[in-house]
Amino acid sequence: MKFFSANIDSLRKLYINQLQMMLSAEQQIxxxxxxxxxxxxxxxxxxAFHSHLQETEQHVTRLEQILRQTTGDTDTVRCKVLSALVTEAEDMIKDAKDDSVRDVALIAGAQRVEHYEIASYGALRQFARILGETAQAQTLDQTIKEEGHADHLLTEISDRINPYAEKGAERAA
Ligand SMILES: [Fe+2]
Ligand SMILES: [Fe+2]
Structure with missing residues (x-):
């Protein structure tokens, strides 16, 4: 693991640094x-979580492939955002005393991660395009589509579970 002290003085170096950070993020996911x-x-x-785990394993593989092509190794830069998001999600879940409430808390936590991934990969895809790495931009685009699909599916599931969570205390009473 490398720390954020590398001398980043070009878009290519920033691209590599952010690929390494996303690899750390995907590993944490x-x-x-x-x-x-x-x-x-x-x-x-x-x-939904199970299928996205399989997709996430693919995201790790894709980043490793791009990094191997670009740098010759698969070094990571620790993603601090992901560990913070995971800690917050764990707190939310720990305090949920109803199954439906816990499920919607899990969804809320997971969707924050998906949006973070979409934003980060969006920047990376743009860097790849500017740097003339067309094939890498397409690979990153495939990942963005899967993150988007996961996010939409979670919204649908949440729409169905939210009314149960709303009545959680009443049901228990
Ligand atoms: Fe991912
Ligand atoms: Fe994801």
């Missing part, structure tokens, strides 16, 4: 998703 599958109660939500 790969660690977090199995715990989220475990905590989820709703079957469709469990399934």
């Amino acid at each position: 790969t660690d977090a998703l199995p715990k989220m599958i475990d905590k989820a109660t709703d079957t469709q939500l469990k399934q």
Whole structure:
């Protein structure tokens, strides 16, 4: 792992640094998703997390391929945002005392991660285009589409579960 002290004086260096940071982010997501599958109660939500775990493993592989092409190795730069998002999500889930409330908390946490990924990959795709790395831009675009799809699916599931979460306390009473 490298720390953010590299001398970044060109767009190519920034591109590489951010690819390394996203690799760290995706690795952290790969660690977090199995715990989220475990905590989820709703079957469709469990399934959605499970398919996105498989996609996330692909995201790791794609970044490793791009980095190997570009730098010859798969070094990472620790993504601090992801560890903060995971800690916050864990706090939300820990305090949820109702299955539906816990499921919507899981979705809220997961969607923050998807939006972070979409924003980060959007910048990376643009850097790749400017640097003439057309094939890499297409690979990153494929990942962005999968993040977007995961986000939309979570919105649909959340729309279905939210009314149950709203009545959580009433049901328990
Ligand atoms: Fe991803
Ligand atoms: Fe994702």
